[in-house]
Amino acid sequence: MYVLLVASAFNSLTQRVHAELRDHGHRVAVELALPGAPLGDAVRAHHPDLVIAPMLRTAIPEEIWADRTCLVVHPGPVGDRGPSSLDRAIQDGEPRWGVTVLQANAEMDAGDVWASVECPVPPVGKSDLYRGEIADAALEAVLLAVERFASGTYTPQPQAAGRARPLLRQEERRIDWERDGTADVLRALRAADSQPGVQDELLGGEWFLHGGHREERLRGCPGELLATRTGAVCRATADGAVWIPELRARRLPGGPVAAKLPATLALADRLPPLPEVPAPPDSGPHRRTWSDIGYHEDGQAGFLSFSFPGGAMSTAHCRRLLDAYRTACTRPTTVLVLGGGRDFFSNGIHLGVIEAADDPAEESWANINAINDLVEAVLTTTDRLVVSALGGNAAAGGAMLALAADEVWCRSGVVLNPHYRLMGLHGSEYWTYTLPRRVGPSLAERLTAEALPLSAAAAHGLGLVDRTLPCPPGEFTAETERLAVRLAGLPATASRIAGKKAARERDEALRPLAAHREAELALMRRTFFDPDAPYHALRRAFVRKERPAATPPHLRGPG
Numbered sequence: 001m002y003v004l005l006v007a008s009a010f011n012s013l014t015q016r017v018h019a020e021l022r023d024h025g026h027r028v029a030v031e032l033a034l035p036g037a038p039l040g041d042a043v044r045a046h047h048p049d050l051v052i053a054p055m056l057r058t059a060i061p062e063e064i065w066a067d068r069t070c071l072v073v074h075p076g077p078v079g080d081r082g083p084s085s086l087d088r089a090i091q092d093g094e095p096r097w098g099v100t101v102l103q104a105n106a107e108m109d110a111g112d113v114w115a116s117v118e119c120p121v122p123p124v125g126k127s128d129l130y131r132g133e134i135a136d137a138a139l140e141a142v143l144l145a146v147e148r149f150a151s152g153t154y155t156p157q158p159q160a161a162g163r164a165r166p167l168l169r170q171e172e173r174r175i176d177w178e179r180d181g182t183a184d185v186l187r188a189l190r191a192a193d194s195q196p197g198v199q200d201e202l203l204g205g206e207w208f209l210h211g212g213h214r215e216e217r218l219r220g221c222p223g224e225l226l227a228t229r230t231g232a233v234c235r236a237t238a239d240g241a242v243w244i245p246e247l248r249a250r251r252l253p254g255g256p257v258a259a260k261l262p263a264t265l266a267l268a269d270r271l272p273p274l275p276e277v278p279a280p281p282d283s284g285p286h287r288r289t290w291s292d293i294g295y296h297e298d299g300q301a302g303f304l305s306f307s308f309p310g311g312a313m314s315t316a317h318c319r320r321l322l323d324a325y326r327t328a329c330t331r332p333t334t335v336l337v338l339g340g341g342r343d344f345f346s347n348g349i350h351l352g353v354i355e356a357a358d359d360p361a362e363e364s365w366a367n368i369n370a371i372n373d374l375v376e377a378v379l380t381t382t383d384r385l386v387v388s389a390l391g392g393n394a395a396a397g398g399a400m401l402a403l404a405a406d407e408v409w410c411r412s413g414v415v416l417n418p419h420y421r422l423m424g425l426h427g428s429e430y431w432t433y434t435l436p437r438r439v440g441p442s443l444a445e446r447l448t449a450e451a452l453p454l455s456a457a458a459a460h461g462l463g464l465v466d467r468t469l470p471c472p473p474g475e476f477t478a479e480t481e482r483l484a485v486r487l488a489g490l491p492a493t494a495s496r497i498a499g500k501k502a503a504r505e506r507d508e509a510l511r512p513l514a515a516h517r518e519a520e521l522a523l524m525r526r527t528f529f530d531p532d533a534p535y536h537a538l539r540r541a542f543v544r545k546e547r548p549a550a551t552p553p554h555l556r557g558p559g
Helices: 012-023 039-046 085-091 126-151 182-191 263-270 315-328 351-356 360-379 396-403 431-439 441-450 456-462 473-489 491-510 513-528 534-543
Strands: 002-007 027-032 050-053 070-074 096-103 113-120 198-202 205-210 213-215 225-229 232-236 241-244 246-249 293-298 301-306 335-339 385-390 407-411 415-417 467-469
Touching: 002 012, 002 039, 012 027, 012 126, 012 415, 012 456, 027 039, 050 126, 070 126, 085 126, 085 182, 096 126, 113 126, 126 473, 182 213, 182 241, 205 263, 232 263, 246 263, 293 315, 293 473, 301 315, 301 473, 315 360, 335 473, 351 360, 351 534, 360 396, 360 513, 385 396, 385 473, 385 491, 396 415, 396 431, 407 456, 407 473, 415 456, 431 441, 431 513, 456 467, 467 473, 473 491
Parallel strands: 002 027, 002 050, 050 070, 301 335, 335 385, 385 407, 407 467
Antiparallel strands: 070 096, 096 113, 198 205, 205 246, 213 241, 225 232, 232 241, 293 301
């Protein structure tokens, strides 16, 4: 069929629906619901067989749903209604939730039900849950609803009753640091992650708090800042403490939306002298304190995990991860797994930190060189097999970081965006070497030019990915570890490692890695230091969450 996706933004769920519907043989196009853009005219111009709204903040106009079937994806079980469904589920401590695909009508979220799928609610942030369990349930429900619609014989079921709940406002999210225990604070923080954050007062300023992790040892007066760790601040609760990785300054009247930044960077000179408390060196999957980088071993397999908010990797993130990688390479392991967490693998350089810098061009240059250093270290590792394990999405330089490894493993729900051009960049991270090496030069050119998302299955079919793991988000780490330990013990692994050095030398003789880097960075530097280059306006719009004036052309054509 020809399916039109109507969405407020081409977000992670919309991308996944787009990619997986294409995998199932449908032609898919996108129209963004934008102020001043007549949505009815756009839909009529497409004349689709079916309209699906994976993420829509406004109601579908009657002129559209009265004319054709429109299916709305609601992140809640049957009967749940309202704009803060997932936020309330987390804040209320619901153990299970769900996704409903319903037919648009005159009342929001009250239409007939085409499909509904339940899912667990693990103790993670809203954005992690949305890209994980909720996205899995949504895709199952969407594919079932599309199959039922295509059959022409299914009758959707009316909702017997419903519970409409209003927008969850900041008054309900507010944390009482004097009285609220760690469990309550974490629920509030997780329910607001990554938007809108929890509004709070701290060190004489007004901020939105983003992210939250339990601290098991540090204690202090409720509300007091206790320590820092790699950019995060630790704040005491009524019965413990939490780590808060990011802050966002409150928007001034008439001003732009501020960027989410590492907490210590956002607070800057306001921050009093606090101890930097590093995480314990043994920081495996069962660690009792938070750390954004961890390492542990199981037999001959080493596991270097990392998790940065939003998948963005600043200069500091890249340098710390490179230090950890080099340390991991001193260990007597046969296989080294990079990643392995349940959410984002990496989305490349940190546009928020760049935008907030005194000189964004210089910070862009520092950031791209820092991530290139990391990718180079992976590419030149010849004494063990390196596996990139993607439990969550990857894009731009983060996707190219993954491709630097010997093998790429993806959870089946992952979405890949192996391109740069939507940010006005040529790209670096040695992609001119790693991408053609995997898929050939012509397909590499097509992927970077089309700039469309790929499902894990499609990426596997193209040769970008070596293995897909069909498991829930919460099981990906354990499944990765099982497979890596098995890989380390295979007799063939030793022979593969023995051949790595020779293969690297052959490639180096054909064209040195330094030549790839020099050519890529020459184009990147020209862009970074040209104040009129589109990159600067595109970066600013991305960080400030400015909506485009129209649907980008590459999304409007059916793919």
